Amino acid sequence: MKDEGGKCSCDKGKTLISGECRPCEDGRFKDHAGTNSCEICDSKVIHGAFETMPGSESDKSSSKSCACGKGKYQDPRKTDEAPEVVCSDCMDLDLSQGVKCKNKGLTLKNLTLKDGFWRNSVESSKIVECDIVFSCAKEPGAPPTKLCADGHTGPICSACTDGYNKNEIEVCRPCASAGVSIGGIYVLFGVFATIVFYLVLRKILGKENLFITKIIQEITKATEDDKHWSKRLKT
Known part of the structure; x- marks a missing residue:
């Protein structure tokens, strides 16, 4: 003082x-x-x-x-x-259910969105719901500036970034991923099943051919013996 x-x-x-x-x-x-x-x-x-x-x-x-x-939240409207x-009510936002607004001291720029929701920039108050929830999912603790999940970009996180492509459920995954996609697993299983079926069928047919060959040989031998005895009886 x-x-x-x-x-x-x-x-x-x-x-x-x-x-x-x-x-x-x-x-x-x-x-x-x-x-x-x-x-x-x-x-x-x-x-x-x-x-x-x-x-x-x-x-x-x-x-x-x-x-x-x-x-x-602090809304920078004049x-x-x-x-x-001004301090604006979070409930007045479009799709306010997609905003985490339980703490004091929030601003429009540091508003954090829940998984499945998106806005085109940290300065936008327009919240939209994503078509694919996973494309807008953020890891815990991600900064508000992170608007899309890893590998996703563009409006509503609908596009993939470089090095990523979409899988069967429209989620962007790394192109060089060590994992095999669901479609790839189906293809591999189909090829494997076809090979197994071919080998089993070949083995079965091989045994049948051997059995048929023996029958033909026995019939041929019996026919020759019959001819031989027929000639002896005639003489």
């Missing part, structure tokens, strides 16, 4: 309350030292903001500490009022 011409002065982020310099209340800030009071985020920075950014409770010396509450951004 400093004395400025008989008045008590407080540092940034603090204001004079009952003769003591105390931190600004939640939803307020003070970006310079002096005798003035903390300013309200709602009227100076973000219309509708009465919260403090997570992690900045002890540092309210900047307007950056102002944040929208749970269920809301208004007729002083602030250039």
Whole structure:
């Protein structure tokens, strides 16, 4: 606390309350030292903001500490009022069920989408549902700037990036993948079954041919013996 011409002065982020310099209340800030009071985020920075950014409770010396509450996000739309951004309700977004909006301090740029939902950029408030859920699935902890699953790109993540191609269920997979696709497995199984069937059939037919040959040989021998005895009886 400093004395400025008989008045008590407080540092940034603090204001004079009952003769003591105390931190600004939640939803307020003070970006310079002096005798003035903390300013309200709602009227100076973000219309509708009465919260403090997570992690900045002890540092309210900047307007950056102002944040929208749970269920809301900073929407950079200009208004007729002083602030250039407002706290908008997540429920007002298109397909709001596809947005994770349970934390305070959210902005339009850091909104995280659930798997199966997409937007064309982090500056867009238009949310759409993906035709293929897997194409818009992100790994846990992925940044908001990651709009598609690995290997996917384009509108609604419907195209494959270089080095990827679509499999039978329209999911992009690496072209040089060590795994075998479902179609490939079917083809390999068909070829294997055909080879086995051919070998078994060949073995069976081989035995039948041998059996038939023996029968023919016996019939031929019997016929020759019959001719021999017929000649002897005639003589």
